[in-house]
Structures are given as structure tokens and as C-alpha cells.
């Protein structure tokens with residue numbers, strides 16, 4: 198995966214401490230998502246106060262495992278397949294990605310810099326993440342062997358792990 202891991206990590210570390218930290222970023226993510234894309238609101242039943250922790254833990258996992266495709270790719274395939282249960286459509290990924298980049302831009306430009314390079318780095322990363330999640334969501338059967346090997350159930354969940362959004366070897370701290 199030819200993503201700029203260093204810049205992704207640096208900016209994500211900043212996001213956790215600047216401008217109210219991860220909670221402020223996560224809460225703003227859902228406020229803006231529901232304001233700008235009201236059609237997706239009914240898909241969410243978990244309140245943003247809880248949901249944002251899962252989202253940010255998954256982003257922490259992605260950023261942490263970006264140089265480990267053997268862990269990251271099955272993790273993302275499983276996550277894409279789990280999203281079928283949430284009635285997510287492939288077309289929604291562009292909205293969620295746009296929303297995350299915009300919210301990061303707002304958040305990081307308050308106390309420090311937000312550059313064109315940071316923007317394109319996050320856009321590229323989310324494009325890659327979306328592509329991998331969608332490829333599994335659109336053809337789950339193709340990835341069953343890989344999922345089993347990585348310890349996931351056919352539906353993308355894990356039998357004895359209540360936090361499937363934390364990748365192997367990652368703490369899930371955001």
C-alpha cells in the first residue's frame with residue numbers, strides 16, 4: 198500500500214490532542230455527516246457518543262497497520278462485509294470519506310496547519326480503504342477463506358472479540 202504512513206500518523210496524533218481531541222473530532226464527524234447527508238442518518242442506531250469511539254478506533258487501527266497489508270487487508274474486507282448488516286451502500290463511501298477529510302481539515306486548521314499534502318494524503322487513504330471494503334461487500338463469498346484465516350466469521354465479526362474494529366496488534370486507542 199503506497200500510502201504516506203508517516204503523514205497519516207502525524208496528523209492523526211495531532212487530531213487526538215488539538216481542538217478538543219478525539220471526542221470533539223468524532224462528535225463533529227457525525228454532526229456534519231447527518232447535516233450534510235441526512236439520507237444516511239436512519240442507518241445509525243448507536244448514538245454518536247458511542248459510535249464515534251468505534252469509528253476512531255478503526256481509523257487508529259488503519260493508520261497503525263498501514264504498512265502491514267497482511268493484517269490490514271483482511272481487517273478491511275471483514276469491515277466491508279459487516280457494513281452489509283448496517284445497510285451501507287457502495288455509493289455512501291464517497292460521502293463518509295468526504296466528511297472525514299472535511300472534519301479533519303476543520304479540526305486541524307484551528308490550532309496548526311492543514312496543507313494540500315495532508316488533504317490529498319487522507320483522500321488517497323480513504324479511497325484505498327473504501328475500495329477494499331467495497332470489493333468485499335460486493336462479493337463476500339470471494340473472501341471467505343481469507344477471513345477464516347484471519348479469525349473472522351463469514352459475516353465479518355469475530356466470535357470471541359467484541360471489538361472487531363480493532364486490528365490485530367493495535368490497541369484501539371484513539
Ligand code: HEM
Pocket residue numbers: 237240241242243248251252255256276279280283285286289290291293294323326327330361362
Ligand atoms: C471509511 C470507511 C468506514 C469506516 C472506517 C467505518 C467504520 C465503522 C466502524 C468501526 C463501525 C463499528 C461497527 C463495526 O466495526 O462493525 C461502523 C459501524 C457503522 N457504519 Fe461505518 N465505516 C465506514 C464507512 C461507512 C459508510 C460509507 C457508511 C454509510 C453511511 C457507514 C455506516 C455505518 C453504520 C450504519 C454503522 C452501524 C452503526 C450502529 O451501530 O448503529 N460506515 N463503521
